[in-house]
Every structure is written in C-alpha cells, then in structure tokens.
Amino acid sequence: AAKNGGRGQFRFYAADLKNEEQERENLLDDLRIALEADQLRLEYQPVVSIKSGAVVCLEALMRWEHPERGEVSPSSFIPVAEESDLINNLGEWALRTACETAAEWPNSVRIAVNVSAVQFANPGLPAVVANALAHSGLAPDRLELELTESIFVGDSIETEQMFANLKKLGVRLALDDFGTGYSSLSYLRSAPFDKIKVDKSFVESCTQKDKNSAKIIAAIVGLSSALNMETTVEGVEAFDQLEVVKSKGAKLVQGFIYSRPLLREEVLERIKQGDFVIEPDGPDKYRPD
Ligand code: C2E
Ligand code: MG
Numbered sequence: 570a571a572k573n574g575g576r577g578q579f580r581f582y583a584a585d586l587k588n589e590e591q592e593r594e595n596l597l598d599d600l601r602i603a604l605e606a607d608q609l610r611l612e613y614q615p616v617v618s619i620k621s622g623a624v625v626c627l628e629a630l631m632r633w634e635h636p637e638r639g640e641v642s643p644s645s646f647i648p649v650a651e652e653s654d655l656i657n658n659l660g661e662w663a664l665r666t667a668c669e670t671a672a673e674w675p676n677s678v679r680i681a682v683n684v685s686a687v688q689f690a691n692p693g694l695p696a697v698v699a700n701a702l703a704h705s706g707l708a709p710d711r712l713e714l715e716l717t718e719s720i721f722v723g724d725s726i727e728t729e730q731m732f733a734n735l736k737k738l739g740v741r742l743a744l745d746d747f748g749t750g751y752s753s754l755s756y757l758r759s760a761p762f763d764k765i766k767v768d769k770s771f772v773e774s775c776t777q778k779d780k781n782s783a784k785i786i787a788a789i790v791g792l793s794s795a796l797n798m799e800t801t802v803e804g805v806e807a808f809d810q811l812e813v814v815k816s817k818g819a820k821l822v823q824g825f826i827y828s829r830p831l832l833r834e835e836v837l838e839r840i841k842q843g844d845f846v847i848e849p850d851g852p853d854k855y856r857p858d
C-alpha cells in the first residue's frame with residue numbers, strides 16, 4: 570500500500586513503523602523491569618502418557634503479568650526479548666526457577682524448559698544449565714531442554730559443539746514445534762535429540778476430511794521411534810483428536826484435553842494427593858485403550 574499510494578499514505582506507513590519500533594522498545598524496557606520486580610512466573614503444563622494417564626513431564630511456560638496491560642503472551646514478548654541480550658537473562662531465570670521447582674517433585678517426573686535459539690548460540694549456555702542443576706540439586710536426566718529448528722541456522726560446527734557440551738551435562742534434548750520450521754531431515758541424522766514434539770498445527774486439522782495431517786503425525790511418530798526418540802504430540806484439545814493421535818501410535822500427549830498449564834502450587838497439591846495421574850476430558854472421562 571505504501572508503494573502504490575500517494576505521499577500521505579507513505580507517511581502513514583512510515584509513522585506506523587516508527588510506532589511499532591517504539592512499542593517494541595517500551596515492551597523491552599518493561600520486560601527488563603519485570604524480571605527485577607518479580608512480575609514473571611512459570612506455569613507448568615503436564616505431558617501425559619495416554620496409556621496410564623501418568624504425568625511424565627511438565628513443560629515450564631513463562632508468564633508475565635504486566636502492571637497495566639495485564640497478562641502478556643510469551644508469543645509476543647519472547648520474540649522482543651530475542652532481539653536483545655535480555656533473552657539470556659530471561660532464559661537463565663527460567664532454567665533456575667524450573668530446576669528449583671522440579672527438585673521438589675518425584676523422580677519420575679521431568680521438567681522441560683524452552684531454550685531460545687539465541688541462548689543456544691551463546692557459548693555460556695552449558696555453564697548456565699550446569700549452575701541451575703547444581704544450585705537445585707536436580708538430576709540432569711530430569712531436565713529436558715526444548716529447542717526449535719531455528720537453532721540450525723547458525724554455524725554447523727558451533728552447533729555440533731553446543732550439542733556435545735549440553736549432552737555432556739547429561740540433560741535431555743527435545744526438538745520443539747517439529748514440522749513448522751525448515752524441517753530438513755538431515756539434521757536428525759546427527760543431532761542428539763531424545764524427543765520430538767509434534768507441532769500443534771497438525772493436531773488442529775487431524776480430524777478433518779483431508780487425512781494428511783493425521784498421516785503426517787503417524788509418519789513423525791514412526792520416524793522418531795525408528796531413531797529411538799520419544800514423541801510428544803502437542804495441542805490436543807478434543808477427544809476425537811486424542812483418538813486419532815492415539816491411533817497413529819502416539820504415546821505422550823500435551824494439551825488442554827488433559828490440562829492447562831498449572832501454577833507451581835497446583836502441581837504440588839496434585840503430587841501430595843498421591844499418584845499424579847490425569848484423565849482426559851471426554852464424554853465419560855474414559856481413557857481410550
Ligand atoms: P511452545 O514451547 O510450543 O509451548 C506450547 C504452547 O502451546 C504453550 O503456549 C501452551 O500453553 C500451548 N498449548 C498447550 N496445549 C494446548 C492446546 O491444547 N491448545 C492450544 N491452542 N494451545 C496449547 P504459550 O504458553 O502461550 O507459549 C507460547 C510459546 O512461547 C511457546 O511455545 C514457546 O515457544 C514460547 N515460550 C514460552 N515460555 C518460554 C520460555 O521460558 N522461554 C522461551 N525461550 N520461550 C518460551
Ligand atoms: Mg516448548
């Protein structure tokens with residue numbers, strides 16, 4: 570529109586860009602304050618075994634209660650933080666907090682923490698992870714780092730080195746949002762992932778007439794099991810989706826059908842009650858077998 574329009578329109582366009590820039594600056598300033606002022610928290614969403622209902626892992630998800638704007642979604646503030654050094658501070662805070670929280674859980678329950686590609690490109694990351702583990706006393710194999718395909722845009726030798734240094738710590742690595750990025754299969758050949766997380770976009774459409782999404786889920790489950798990796802299917806909201814996903818061989822599911830992200834206290838409460846088992850929300854709350 571800016572190109573075809575008159576001068577006035579171009580000026581509007583330029584002004585919009587400037588506002589957008591300003592808006593990002595403001596958000597970044599507020600986010601810096603938020604980290605200092607305790608406005609950030611983590612919520613924990615269960616990853617559930619379809620067969621037993623057991624919670625095997627919880628994913629830590631960052632939440633920001635802005636004093637004026639209310640809750641700001643991580644999908645809006647993480648990309649802004651990634652354009653500055655602040656993502657490293659946020660990431661370190663998340664790792665420390667998540668490890669401390671998980672250290673209070675039974676040994677059978679893991680914690681998953683999202684790690685930005687910017688953090689992954691930072692040579693200091695292994696030390697940050699090691700400190701979070703040492704400080705909390707959490708066993709390294711109970712920590713799963715979630716990485717997305719965007720880590721592969723960097724230098725491949727440095728990428729390999731970072732993988733080696735993280736694996737040396739004994740942590741697990743998961744490939745998040747699989748199928749949405751560049752999705753080159755070549756990096757699965759050598760990258761040491763323990764788990765693939767199927768992106769929720771495939772689940773959204775897996776019950777529709779065109780069966781391609783369901784077939785892709787089946788293919789990813791097969792691929793990752795052939796490579797000795799686990800699979801978690803993300804974003805399962807409805808019972809018919811759960812049945813499709815299960816029929817395609819998936820064993821682990823994360824989605825609103827089992828649970829929304831929970832507060833730290835809610836997780837502890839559930840654990841205190843005994844077995845941490847969740848039934849899917851369904852017609853009769855029955856578990857498909
Ligand atoms: P993600 O890592 O793929 O996390 C899963 C997202 O799917 C979460 O959104 C979760 O609330 C949402 N979700 C889970 N089950 C369902 C479902 O059944 N239906 C739907 N519609 N959504 C579901 P959330 O919490 O808004 O986070 C969005 C993204 O922000 C995350 O995607 C992740 O990329 C990023 N993020 C969140 N916390 C952190 C963090 O601590 N560090 C970094 N680097 N990124 C984070
Ligand atoms: Mg994730």
Ligand code: MG
Pocket residue numbers: 745746766768769803
């Ligand atoms: Mg994901």
Ligand code: MG
Pocket residue numbers: 746
């Ligand atoms: Mg995502």
